[in-house]
Amino acid sequence: MKKKQQHPGGGADPWPHGAPLGGAPAGLGSWKRRVSLLPFLRFSLRDYGFCMATLLVFCLGSLFYQLSGGPPRFLLDLRQYLGNSTYLDDHGPPPSKVLPFPSQVVYNRVGKCGSRTVVLLLRILSEKHGFNLVTSDIHNKTRLTKNEQMELIKNISTAEQPYLFTRHVHFLNFSRFGGDQPVYINIIRDPVNRFLSNYFFRRFGDWRGEQNHMIRTPSMRQEERYLDINECILENYPECSNPRLFYIIPYFCGQHPRCREPGEWALERAKLNVNENFLLVGILEELEDVLLLLERFLPHYFKGVLSIYKDPEHRKLGNMTVTVKKTVPSPEAVQILYQRMRYEYEFYHYVKEQFHLLKRKFGLKSHVSKPPLRPQFFIPTPLETEEPIDDEEQDDEKWLEDIYKRVLSSALPGLLQQSHAVPRLGPRDGLPELPVASPRRKRAKENVTRFTLKTTKTQ
DSSP states (O other), X not given: OOOOOBOTTSSBOSSTTOOSSTTOOOSHHHHHHHHHTHHHHHHHHHHHHHHHHHHHHHHHHHHHHHXXXXXXXXXXXXXXXXXXOTTOOOXXXXXXXXXXXXXXXXXXXXXXXXXXXXXXXXXXXXXXXXXXXXXXXXXXXXXXXXXHHHHHHHHHHTSOSSEEEEOXXXXXXXXXXXXXXXXXXXXXXXXXXXXXXXXXXXXXXSTTOHHHHHHHOTTSOHHHHTOOHHHHHHTTOGGGSTTTTOOSTHXXXXXXXXXXXXXXXXXXXXXXXXXXXXXXXXXXGGHHHXXXXXXXXXXXXXXXXXXXXXXXXXXXXXXXXXXXXXXXXXXXXXXXHHHHTHHHHHHHHHHHHHHHHHHHHTTOOOOOOOOOSSOGGGSOOOOOOSSOOXXXXXXXXXXXXXXHHHHHTTHHHHHHHHHHHSOOOOOSXXXXXXOBOOOOOOOOSSSEEXXXXXSOOOO
């Protein structure tokens, strides 16, 4: 009778028929080699588990992204038209394709960034092109509760299309509440210049005069009205400190409470929304190029806008928006502002870079000078400008009504007649025409629609 094989340590050989792989001889050495492979096997299982967990997270993230709506279809088509991305620095010719007509556009205008001029242009353009310009009777409530968001989105979504809605309000996610995500547009400016415009406008107003503005702001105490800008900054008054200085980013970050906290989270979320939901975020310092691109991307809304903007009659209206009694802070005060607004400047430079990439995409040149030894806002140049000044704390819609009535009988008919006479602008510096599909729409009974949220105004 044949005995079972024994290994030198005693007991039965675990591999009585020899090594199953490669014909290695059975015995203690073979057994140790096999045992030594077990740690590598366990390590491979751990890697496998890690890969599966990563795949699960990716799938869940993809599902969440699809449920949240993702970028509007028009932006996806536009990026395909221009290349892989709207913001790629690619100078190749665009493919031959007709872009869809976006019938829902939202301009959630940032305060002190040119919106009064743009809204006045939109009033003229809505008369010319027949789209529905939707405004709101609430001008100073940018942060909304969940119920207020739902009500506002419902009111906007039920407006007659094509519409362009405009209001001072932080970014709204329509798809979160079951609505179609519209195309967003906006304009920002240098953060320090925006702050200074707001500071002096609140105190002294514009072309209507200081006395008129004092009547309109009776609750402001005299010591607050005549507070020196340098004292406000250097003594760390609330108006000149965070979170009041964290102003631009929340318009792009959204309604989440963390969007109002200065930090990386709000900054990155704002950048993400710019890339996914905004057709164009322009720079006020290059307003003519902003209008030119809007005319190319949204011709059914903005065709002829640059001709109207350059018209002498409109220039007269622009002069009425100049904030009075502006002064330049000391370099020390501006340096403190720059430090307090570092996130605002990071976002501003990011948007500016994307805007310049988009301009180069269409052959527009960006005049970039060599950076000075110190920031540009240290240079004591006059802050007087024809750029419009608006304030979410002021009734700027009433201001627009005053201007609109002032020019309705004289300037507006001339502007409309001239804008009708101006042919479609041709390519500028190689700027291609964008073929856009004609909209299917019914003419709105009234070009300006107003609705009011059932909320109280906050100061």
